């Protein structure tokens with residue numbers, strides 16, 4: 001299973017050999033404003049908590065294969081404000097979510113209509129900090145239709161909007177997303193444009209929107225590029241996230257990037273803005289985020305129940321010693 005290209009193999013090794021030094025950021029708190037925990041394991045929750053992640057936002061999204069009916073949407077939204085929030089609390093992490101119809105499934109019009117009908121039942125719930133993630137995938141007419149309708153909904157509810165920008169034709173899709181948000185009468189300060197890169201950041205900031213960056217292996221942004229962006233553009237209205245999901249992704253992307261920023265000479269105050277505070281300022285406009293709720297989840301009792309269920313299965317004991325080789 002090996003390749004003959006020893007040079008690129010060497011390069012890969014060289015990259016991998018930069019050690020992660022999370023010790024350098026010990027004591028710092030992080031807020032990951034875009035991470036799909038439904039797709040992640042309890043080990044991920046534990047590792048995030050250990051690395052200083054105290055709160056997160058889980059946007060409603062595309063689950064990897066198309067849903068066939070409205071009931072699976074309803075159950076998914078319910079789990080974001082129910083079971084998943086509880087599961088997160090069992091690791092000491094405050095869980096918020098954004099609720100919306102993702103761009104891919106907006107292309108199934110009969111289903112999209114049914115989902116639109118149920119959105120008002122969820123967006124006003126406690127802990128829902130925005131409408132998201134919505135926007136464009138293939139930049140089709142149906143995507144535009146449901147993007148506009150959901151912007152109206154967010155405006156009416158006074159909620160921030162979390163906008164997913166497309167992978168293909170990103171620059172055009174990002175510009176279009178901003179144009180439409182303004183056309184629908186949204187204040188750009190209420191709109192978080194996500195998945196930015198070097199090509200889009202300037203215009204997003206110039207037009208008064210928030211610019212979120214996803215640190216995602218191989219595709220979106222690497223964190224060395226992110227360090228350069230912060231050095232060039234500063235920290236105002238910039239935030240980073242992991243967007244960790246069911247794909248090859250890294251739920252520790254935020255703390256790791258903070259550590260790299262520190263290594264590369266960015267001040268603690270600036271790191272705190274892009275890895276914690278700015279996300280709270282932006283999504284806090286929902287009126288749903290209270291920092292006093294973070295870090296109060298110490299002394300967690302993993303035998304607590306949510307509707308009769310715990311994160312412990314079949315009489316398991318709460319996990320305590322992660323450093324032991326023995327699993328008992």
Ligand SMILES: [Zn+2]
Pocket residue numbers: 034036059061133243245
């Ligand atoms: Zn996402």
